[in-house]
Amino acid sequence: MKSKINFTINGKQTSVEVNLEMPLLWVIRDELNLKGTKFGCGRAMCGACSVHVDGELVRSCSFAIKRAQGKSITTIEGLSESEENLHPIQQAWIDENVLQCGYCQTGFMMAGAKLIEEFSDPTDEDIKANISNICRCGTHPRIISAIKRAASLKKSNS
Amino acid sequence: MKAFSLLFMGFLTFFVISASNPKLDKAPSFNDSIDQLRPESSSEARNTAGLFPTNEEEKNKSLLAFDVILKVLKDPRCINCHPTDDRPRQGDDQHLHLFNVRRGKTNQGGPIQFCSGCHGDDNNVYSGVPGAPHWGLAPKSMGWLGLSDYEIGQKFISKSSNGQRSPEALAKHMTEDALVLWGWNPGENRKPVQVPFEEFKKAVADWLDNGAHVPSK
Numbered sequence: 001m002k003s004k005i006n007f008t009i010n011g012k013q014t015s016v017e018v019n020l021e022m023p024l025l026w027v028i029r030d031e032l033n034l035k036g037t038k039f040g041c042g043r044a045m046c047g048a049c050s051v052h053v054d055g056e057l058v059r060s061c062s063f064a065i066k067r068a069q070g071k072s073i074t075t076i077e078g079l080s081e082s083e084e085n086l087h088p089i090q091q092a093w094i095d096e097n098v099l100q101c102g103y104c105q106t107g108f109m110m111a112g113a114k115l116i117e118e119f120s121d122p123t124d125e126d127i128k129a130n131i132s133n134i135c136r137c138g139t140h141p142r143i144i145s146a147i148k149r150a151a152s153l154k155k156s157n158s
Numbered sequence: 159m160k161a162f163s164l165l166f167m168g169f170l171t172f173f174v175i176s177a178s179n180p181k182l183d184k185a186p187s188f189n190d191s192i193d194q195l196r197p198e199s200s201s202e203a204r205n206t207a208g209l210f211p212t213n214e215e216e217k218n219k220s221l222l223a224f225d226v227i228l229k230v231l232k233d234p235r236c237i238n239c240h241p242t243d244d245r246p247r248q249g250d251d252q253h254l255h256l257f258n259v260r261r262g263k264t265n266q267g268g269p270i271q272f273c274s275g276c277h278g279d280d281n282n283v284y285s286g287v288p289g290a291p292h293w294g295l296a297p298k299s300m301g302w303l304g305l306s307d308y309e310i311g312q313k314f315i316s317k318s319s320n321g322q323r324s325p326e327a328l329a330k331h332m333t334e335d336a337l338v339l340w341g342w343n344p345g346e347n348r349k350p351v352q353v354p355f356e357e358f359k360k361a362v363a364d365w366l367d368n369g370a371h372v373p374s375k
Contacts (some may be wrong), residue, residue, distance in 0.1 A: 023284050044276040044287050045256070058275045062285035067278050111270065118269045131268040132257035 008069045010078025016065070018088075024068055025049045025060035028054050028075055038105045040134070042054030050107040051075050057114045062114040079113060088157065089113045092150035100137035108143055117149040130150035212369035226353060226361035227332070228307055231314070233351045235341035239294070242301035250349060252303075266294040281345035283363035288348065290340035297321065311372030325370035329362045 006015045009032060016031045028037050028051065037060060040048030045061035051060045052074040055066075080087040086094075089112045099105055111131045119126045127144050135143065212220065230236060238247040244261035245254050262268035267275070278289040279345055299319040302310045311317045314328070323331060333342070341351040365371070 021283050023282075028159075044282075044285050056272055056275060057270055058194055059247060059285075062276045062282050062287040064278055064282060064284075115270050125324075132259075132271065 003066075004067050007070060010074060014131040018065055022064035022065045023061050024051070024053075024065050024073070025062040025150045026057070027068075028060060028066050028073075029068040029152060034075050038103055038106060040104060040107070045106065045134070046107070046112060049133075050113065050133065052110060056109055069105050074096065076111075087113060088150040088153035089116065089147070091153055092146040095149060096142050098139055098146045099140040100135075100139050101129040104133060104135045104137075105139075107137065112143070112147045112150060115147060116154050119138050119150060120155060122147060122151055126128040130136070184318050203254065206303070212371075216368040217371050220365050220371040221363040221373065223363075223365035224311065224372055226358060227365055228310065230332075230341070230351055230358050231310060232304060233341065235348070235351050236338070237303050237346055240301055241294045241303045242298070242305065243303075244298070246295055246305070261295050261298070265296075265297055281343075286346060288340070288345050290334040293337065308375050310371050315370065315372045325366055327372075329366045332362055333359050 001019070002017045003020050004015055004017045005020070008014065009028070014032065016027055018027060018031060023042075025037060025039060028034050029039070037051055038048040039061065040046035042061050044059040047059060049060040051058055051111055053063065054071050080090055091110050091143070093099070093105070093109060100106075108131070115122060115127065115130055119130075124144055127147050131143075131147075186299075189191070210234065231240075234247070234250050234252055238249075240259075246255060246261075247257050257271060259267055259271060259273075262272070267273045271325055273294045276285075276287050277293040279289075279291050279293075281287070282288045282289055288309060293366060300321065302313065305313070317323065320328065339355075342355045344350055
């Protein structure tokens with residue numbers, strides 16, 4: 001049975017009429033046509049589907065849409081206000097040329113964006129201990145460098 | 159006069175025993191809730207002392223019932239989130255929770271990965287991730303993993319480590335809390351708690367009604 005759910009996504013008030021158990025990921029990709037968030041494993045294991053819900057890092061494949069009622073969701077498309085004013089994590093990803101295939105990277109960037117809110121000067125250990133996303137291309141060394149760079153950019157911007 | 163004194167002493171003895179022994183007031187029924195089973199007369203004594211006076215037979219009944227309770231406390235569905243360290247466990251083999259999940263400041267994970275990032279108020283039918291209300295770790299003082307039956311019993315009954323719970327409150331928590339009850343409804347590909355719930359509920363009632371005893375050393 002379909003029900004109406006109201007929430008904000010990337011700053012815009014939105015409503016969808018879907019099965020309440022539908023994963024937020026499917027709503028983001030298939031109902032709202034925001035394709036930056038990726039389906040990886042569908043089991044909350046890999047982190048490719050990571051988004052922010054009310055500022056918290058969430059694996060959207062394991063987040064039933066009924067939990068989104070009244071919440072504020074941010075996807076990779078809403079991380080920065082414009083392409084001219086990128087979020088530090090986006091700028092750092094470009095600067096460090098992190099991507100290989102790129103599929104998992106938006107999930108890593110959402111996790112990294114959350115991490116630099118909590119750690120102003122993250123160490124390798126801070127990053128390894130708190131981000132559990134998986135990259136099959138093995139770009140982790142560049143991801144670590146980019147997160148450190150993003151933290152530095154964030155500090156210099158503030 | 160002597161006969162009258164004996165009769166008076168008899169009444170007095172009956173009154174004292176009745177007031178301290180709930181089994182004389184009401185026999186527990188299989189379908190009674192814990193509150194229904196709790197005799198009002200002994201409530202204050204249990205709340206202050208944790209235990210109330212019982213004879214050896216009742217103590218043994220209480221300890222036998224606690225053996226059943228221990229099976230539940232030590233079941234992976236329960237003890238996996240009652241670690242004595244800061245890492246929840248997963249699965250029947252009780253491996254460390256994947257993703258380096260940790261207790262955090264509030265027993266809810268963090269600072270980046272919180273329990274609620276994957277676990278909702280119910281089992282997720284798409285991802286298979288388990289869920290129940292207030293999903294998270296039990297406070298560290300309530301950690302049981304790796305402890306002996308005696309140590310678990312002491313932590314279980316002591317208000318300083320059990321969240322200031324009286325035996326009645328423990329019984330209510332064990333038989334009514336939604337997160338505890340999840341253990342019997344853990345979703346696909348997970349074994350429920352191995353003691354049937356009705357058996358567990360009866361054991362909790364028997365444990366409580368016979369003095370809320372825990373194993374001694």
